[in-house]
Amino acid sequence: KNQVEQSPQSLIILEGKNCTLQCNYTVSPFSNLRWYKQDTGRGPVSLTIMTFSENTKSNGRYTATLDADTKQSSLHITASQLSDSASYICVVSARWYGGSQGNLIFGKGTKLSVKP
């Protein structure tokens, strides 16, 4: 069964500190892995998309890594800010043959709180 597991469920850090969020998946055949940020009361916003051949991808203070062999990804946030408080969702896309709709499997998210 295709699954995406994220850890931790929630995390509290102090402003200015770094943190790393984890994502493990059992999705086959793998197409790509995405990280989304979802602020409270808002829709998810895409941070990165990585394909099989990409090991790392950055978007400002956000750096995502992908190990396709171990089926693990991480999202590292550097020098956290209060505005980083949000849920971070890992999404894995399975390759879909014969149609334009890829099969997206969403994780439950990690809720990050950044305190002053």
Added chain:
Amino acid sequence: NAGVTQTPKFQVLKTGQSMTLQCAQDMNHNSMYWYRQDPGMGLRLIYYSASEGTTDKGEVPNGYNVSRLNKREFSLRLESAAPSQTSVYFCASSEGQISNQPQHFGDGTRLSIL
């Protein structure tokens, strides 16, 4: 730049009532999607439209219908609302094949069924 706009933002219904959730995108995207988000669960796909004139079922389509009115608009209808349909509903769009493109989400419709 509006992106994906959903209306209404909030709605309370009684069991058995019907309603239509509206979604419009101004990015000239081909594909559009409806998801629901429940506490403790990942987003689940209800229906999607790969292109204008086509719609297909997702993971949890029971109790819902959709209409791709034109390239911009994709509506979700609850014919006879049930308490189990209490959720936050998100509309999303993407330029083309979902496997290669990021999705752009609206800010959701919070729906309560009493």
